[in-house]
Amino acid sequence: MPRFKLTIEYAGTRYSGWQIQKNARTIQGEIDQAARKVTGRKDFELYGAGRTDAGVHALGQVAHLDVSTNLPPETLRRRLNDELPSDINILTAAVVPHRFHARHDAVARRYVYQVATRRTAFAKAFVWWVKERMDLARVRRAADVFVGMHDFSSFAVAEQDEETSSLVLLERLDVVEDAAVVLFVIEGSHFLWRMVRRMVGVLVAVGTGDLEAEKAASFLSERSGIPARLTAPPSGLFLARVFYEGDRRDDSVSVVTPLMTSG
DSSP: OOEEEEEEEOOGGSSSOSSSSSOOOOHHHHHHHHHHHOOOOOOOOOEEEEOOTTOOOOEEEEEEEOOOOOHHHHHHHHHHHSSSSSTTTEEEEEEETOOOOOOTTEEEOOOEEESSSSOOOOOOOGEEOOSOOHHHHHHHHHHHHEEEEEEEEGSSSSSSTTTSSSSSEEEEEEEETTTEEEEEEEESSOTTTTTHHHHHHHHHHHHHSSSSSSHHHHHTHHHHOOHTTTOOOGGEEEEEEEEEEEEOOOOOOSSSSSSOOOO
């Protein structure tokens, strides 16, 4: 039985996250149904690199699919896409060794969060519109403190996977202004449930003056419920890349959705 590595993009607005759930539409559930139709198989494994929440999007989610089929990878990709709704798209499919695991072999993940600084008629599902003016110099100074190895317990949901350590190596947290969008580019070894959205919420609060930078920094050394109350909405969050051993890390990141010129 071959193992396929799938790279997937999706708009998560209509879905209850990645993971299959009873009585809810999910990304994994849609791909599962498509694989059943295309291969005629019911006994297969589909495993994603990360479990994105309801409403969260992906530019480069990775999954491995173990399924008995004679279809070449490119044919499998095209036929899966024929069965999938228009807001889920398999970008690439490749046969990989059975030792490859989409989640466990990942060495880093990159998320991008988009904050709109103006009202938009077109991009509401892909941004968080922050009406208050943000001081980006304050935001960047606060963001710098989060980079490195820290305990991010304050930024996580209490019910975490026992296998997941609250110690996270945050390798990158860039704040980039592009026309009417502020991009938060966040890269690290792994991420806790809701961690990215809570970090963005805290940093935005620093930028608008609702939270002092020193207070934000204290969340790394003492447990606090404040980040949970400041959780950013899922609409602006994208799983941009999943990195594996040997992958090249480029620094280029651009606005995901168009029509966000300052006009």
